[in-house]
Amino acid sequence: MTEIPHILVVDDHREIRDAVSRYLEKNGLRATAARDAVEMDAKLAAGRFDLIVLDIMMPGEDGLSVCRRLSAAGGPPILMLTALGEETDRIVGLEIGADDYLPKPFNPRELLARIKAILRRTDTTEATPGELAGKRVAFGDWVLDADNRRLTSADGAVETLTTADFRLLTAFLQRPRVVLSRDELLDLTAGRSPHLFDRTIDNQVSRLRRKIEADPSRPKLITTVRGGGYCLSADVRELAG
Amino acid sequence: MTEIPHILVVDDHREIRDAVSRYLEKNGLRATAARDAVEMDAKLAAGRFDLIVLDIMMPGEDGLSVCRRLSAAGGPPILMLTALGEETDRIVGLEIGADDYLPKPFNPRELLARIKAILRRTDTTEATPGELAGKRVAFGDWVLDADNRRLTSADGAVETLTTADFRLLTAFLQRPRVVLSRDELLDLTAGRSPHLFDRTIDNQVSRLRRKIEADPSRPKLITTVRGGGYCLSADVRELAG
DNA sequence: CGCGGTTGTTTCGTTTCGATACCAAGCATA
DNA sequence: TATGCTTGGTATCGAAACGAAACAACCGCG
Structure with missing residues (x-):
């Protein structure tokens, strides 16, 4: 991957959003923040992203729904942030197409490590962007x-x-x-x-x-x-x- | 470079079967699902598998029996899924020849980690010159x-x-x-x-x-x-x- | 030992792309 | 309309990327 990976951080809490974005950028990634599903869709339409960090608890369309939607559409890989709890873990991991998830509160270093792990796995650097291949x-x-x-x-x-x-x-x-x-x-x-x-x-x-x-x-x-x-x-x- | 490991997921609940399969495939493995022991035998006869994820509670021939049978026949390694708290089952499962077990409800990440651990242990990668020898x-x-x-x-x-x-x-x-x-x-x-x-x-x-x-x-x-x-x-x- | 074929290295010319600079076009204000 | 500021268009240039020819080293083989 020659280009710097671009991460989209979706969370309704401004502090978390900003803190995560700053941390990621400090560690050699590009980060863009979105407050909710609507803003996320706008950013997705406008830019290219390699991974989405998605909070599960959001006003409006919630993280589970977003995750299901994006993953069905073959969007970028998703790392979900879940509230601490037994039941959510299972639901989140299994019923949705998330690539990984992390219970809150989390250690930013661990978040970074998991992001890099996913990027490593999913680095396929497409030749022809988007859906146009062969068309x-x-x-x-x-x-x-x-x-x-x-x-x-x-x-x-x-x-x-x-x-x-x-x-x-x-x-x-x-x-x-x-x-x-x-x-x-x-x-x-x-x-x-x-x-x-x-x-x-x-x-x-x-x-x-x-x-x-x-x-x-x-x-x-x-x-x-x-x-x-x-x-x-x-x-x-x-x-x- | 080795081949992608192929996992056979055996569980009578469709949601779990499908969710686990999807999760494994998202994480760089191949996965095939089977509903019960009969279907499992059919898949086993038809393809090569590197590991079986086996639910212990199944209609028809149950997991313990299947496990005993396969491991006696020198089949692929087995990871058993046990209901929570049924300690006897776990112990019995291990005695019977399972390579590992995981209590339900389980964390998918942990499942993946255990699968990879087993694959690492049992890695019998031959030095195949690429994957297309003879093809x-x-x-x-x-x-x-x-x-x-x-x-x-x-x-x-x-x-x-x-x-x-x-x-x-x-x-x-x-x-x-x-x-x-x-x-x-x-x-x-x-x-x-x-x-x-x-x-x-x-x-x-x-x-x-x-x-x-x-x-x-x-x-x-x-x-x-x-x-x-x-x-x-x-x-x-x-x-x- | 020579020979033909294969493969790594060097080199050179071409293409491509980003930076810069300068000019033209828009827009506001008087 | 004249003036000045901002924004966009593109010519030009240089650095880097690329393609391929030429050369050299190597390898097996008789």
Whole structure:
């Protein structure tokens, strides 16, 4: 794993959330916090995560439900934080698809150790991000062949994408018509946080536009949202293999 | 690299059976479930198992009897699940030939730990050169015959592989669609660590591509992931030997 | 001993991508 | 409209990654 693993910490107590996030970042991980299931879903939609630390007791949709939902959808691995008690242990571990769990109150070192253990197990560093492996996806006038990273236009033109092009494009394709900030895009494509005055995404967008826009100076597919980021302004449909 | 251990889970409660199986599979094991002694015998006859998780309380032939029978026949090691507090059962179980036991309700992590402990004790890993000795494997347009290290293409073309080609290819075939770093590949093929400016893997990939890619300058099967490594971008299916 | 084939190493040219810089376009305010 | 500030677009450059040719070392084999 060349990239720094990104952990999503979901807990309704601010102190725990912040403390855990800080501890993880101190120990070489990236951490993002969410207060509840709703906020979690938003973060999940916007970014790439390698593991979720999930509190079982939450207002709104509770941890068990969230866990079942995510695990059924094949999301990232989950480490559950459970209240101390005999019965929950069994239910949590067995009936839900958690990868591990930890009874509260816990030792942060142990949390870190378990997180690393799960990351070690589940490190598969996918080649093609998300669900696109082997598929073909149409948007605008283009068809993307995810396997050989090639674009074919309606009029027969062919563009080959570099790795960076491809990652950026797939990030958009998985979230069409959604405004993605530069930070989110950087996370999705390079898995890192921006440093000051980071224009990397601007550059990559510019390069991608040169390949896919009919008139790159008047972009229609990847539109700029001033102060917000970029957005794929086209519908996306999946084609068979 | 050894094979993934295969666990047979025998319990008459469907929820427990399924939950345990899922949990084991999430943690890097293979799991198969059986409802009772009869089904267990059928699975045992059909496949190879490294360990049996056996519930003591079952309709039909009960766990103690099964345990006695299997262990006398020199079957795989057994981990018994006992109801809480039935001390006699545990003792009897161990006397009868179980390798370990766990009282219900149990902590799934503890179950996993005990399973791994037993597997470690009873590890009889033979030095199998990979997992595809004697098998035939299909990927892309090719079929690899592992015995004589020959590739046959869908259109009838035949390529013979050198040992280095073969090792590299099998490394990929065992982890399709996963990005493998140069270090990992070097470890898998040559069993050594890279020294500075080591381009060995690049070369071997280049050579292998010349043999298996339709257009080596536009690789489709073994794709490079800049900054990451290489990846077999094709599905792999095993054919009968 | 020579020979052909295989494999590791070096090297060079190309591609790719991030950083920087500069310019243009938006936006507010007067 | 003029002015100044902010934000986005892209040309350019250099560093790093990559592909492959060329070379050298090695290995078995007759």
